[in-house]
Amino acid sequence: MLISDIRHKTLKQQLSNQGLPFRVGPFNVSLKTAVPTVLRHIETLYPHSETLDNNAFIDFYVAVNQVAGLRHWLKPQVVFSFDGYKPFKPLPLEQASAAFEWGLNWCIASASHQYLIIHSAVVEKNGQGLILPGSPGSGKSTLCAALVHRGWRLLSDEMVLLSVADGMIYPIPRPVSLKNQSIEIIKEFAQEAIFGERVEGTTKGDIEHMCASQDSIQRLSIAINARHLVFPHYQSGCKTEVVPLSKGKAAMNLIENAFNFNILGAVGFNMISDLVNSLECYDFFYPNLHQALDGIELITSAKQQD
């Protein structure tokens, strides 16, 4: 059963009582919350996700709850918890959906060392994976959101899950997090896209999440090999430029972007080496989204002709 198959009232009851177990990429998550914005977030942005039996093995028991006490009335806050542990300070109530997304990111990055986890978007077309790491402001998520509305499959806008067991990249399609100006850019670019509620004034600015496509959720068991590694660099007014990146520098950049490289140690080093061996690597400078899309098509189609 999909989340969209559950009636609103039943979903609300399940979330606030025993918790809703559902599949997120290769993980089973159980979410408990009575916060209305999180309920709406799940309904709007996870409609295609498969729910699980109550006896399913759960990787992450998470909750987003309102903080009790006087604060509850004066300045309502929410706190994210994982197995009862609260890794973060409470956030304003209006940021509850962001607290869920960020908290789940933290759970996965902290406790999933069967994968080397690299902070990056990853998409796929015609069996060819494209990894898009990026620092804040590079345009990674904007580019990722636009690509998935131009025929690319979303594996993740946030993390590459590179399996220690087989070296393949496993999808974890979740809502794409867009910030500030990117929100309007993508709303204009992909008018069919479904968005959640705007979360204003977070530490990252204003945020809206864009729903992952049904197709990407349905294909979440299909792992891929990557073929291209592109470091996007948005620079207003710059000339579009694709600069080949040496494999040594690419490896160093990936290591810097890996959440758990130090935990995996030599295993992680060999995985990065194998990954980089299989990739064409580029730095990509672009001044706007349309030129970015043209550039990505050029990079990836040139390789397919080889």
Add this chain to the structure above:
Amino acid sequence: MVGRCQKNSSPSLLFQFWGEECVVYNALSGDTHLLPAPHGEILQLITQDVREEALIDHLITGCAVSHGEAVELSRSLVKNYKKLGLIDPLWN
């Protein structure tokens, strides 16, 4: 281009060569270093406990430098590698 992953006598160091570059992972510190390939080769030789003359010969061949320059470069590399914790501080 497919890189060469090379083992060496120091179990704490892993080397990956790609053309003119070498990436070295130090399992003891968790640090990763990007080096020019000839410098990575010198580090490999050091971990194989070769004599200084062998390093100098390798630099003369690999970096096309004079004997004097090779001596200076070899000593500078050894000093840097000691500082980075890549080789034993007592290596000579």
